[in-house]
Amino acid sequence: MIPLENLGKRICIIGLSSGGKSTLAQALGKKLQLKVCHLDQLAHIPGTNWQPRDKELLRKDHVQFLRENREWIIEGNYSFLMKERFTDATAVIWLDFNVRGAVIRYLLRVLKSPASRPGNLLGATRQFSWKLVKYIIFTAPKNREKYRKLITETGVTLLHLTSFKSLKKYYGFWELKRRS
Template sequence: MLHIPPLSALGCRIVIFGPSNSGKSTLAAALSDKLSIPAVHLDQLHHQPHSNWVPRPREEFRALQRAAIAEPAWIMDGNYSALTQERLARATGAIVLDENHWLRLWRYFRRTLFERNRHGALQGSQDSVKWSMIHWVAVASRHNGARYRAMVDDTNLSRVYCRSMAEVRQLYRHWNLKHPRPPT
């Protein structure tokens, strides 16, 4: 049974972790709409706009994240383990999504091929299907949900762990979240 605290218990600085294509950016956008708190998609900070997911220089990304977490309120989705502790130190609540790797792989193909204007996409993205990403989703990140839960367990943050799409839908219903429209 999924334990869902009141949304207010997560505060105004919420981190969302989860394997690639688990729904982090969409949930961040839904929470942003509900709470009128800006959503920060770490993929957009980590990668250069108008590229095919080309990373920014490490220090530039670190500076962008530090500026974002210094803000009084945010909903931040993404992992980037090297900077996780900085986010957790400022966060007031955490959500960890974990989903079947086959479903996440299907989402990767769908979003890469058909959803150019999705939450968390790069501005002017030149996205393409990549073998490295297929391997990452299907094999390498299969057990990352447990790693993210362990990181959050080491904090005193109010938290929610969703281990399936059914639990994510339950979370949306419980908090009366609406599936956000794609950005324009």
Template structure:
């Protein structure tokens, strides 16, 4: 486990898991939101994003959290592990609410500076429809990455158990 992708709905805890894994495995964490956004919620160009992502993926090891389906093929080709947080919509909405209320008006550590947390009703709708629109595609990604270990976690309880048992999963 040296090149890990973490995918799943917003509010599922991708960034939180990435940070916890980074600490346990001593790997750098790359939050795709930090590569895509710049101050004031303005995005970088596709070319700049791709360049930033390529630089990150050239490191010996990494944990990348985020979806950004346009670059998924590139990331899948280089990863050795894909973790899919396949949570239900209510769990993701709870996670999003906790994040918004806990960070409102401040930039989160996993977000670009100058992008304060905010409440966006269209984001709630996106989370509500995420599984309907993306679950099948996410399982296709897992099947496509035959060279990589696929891990599906369906609840925060499973994430906690995964982190507790991580040492048993690693080669000696």
């Protein structure tokens, strides 16, 4: 088990959709008193049902966040932004879980649909997307090699968690509060 203080004060959290990235980011941010950036909120237009923003606007906001904040937690993937983020990071937590489990968690999240869930888009009324289900099943698993390569290239410290059970153990080890 890696002690929380060994991860530093610039932590990236990546992984499958519905893997718990946003919830973990919120819990770590509260515990470490760090600003949290949810990339999905930068990547989509508030008040819409997850309508994407222009990629260059996302890139600009991402760079601005990195420049304006020396200590942070950033959760989300967006691989075209990872190299810069990983280069600046002190650690990456990779929630690399089973695809089937991620789809089930996504469907449960959609059914619960709490507007207050960490990482939710302000004003979004629709939570379900076939596009996201396809992404979880087909695209995300193909990105694993790309993520491994970027992590290796940047030399950032990696905490690679491959099960929800291991994530729960870290919640306990780090004494993080899970949202109810």
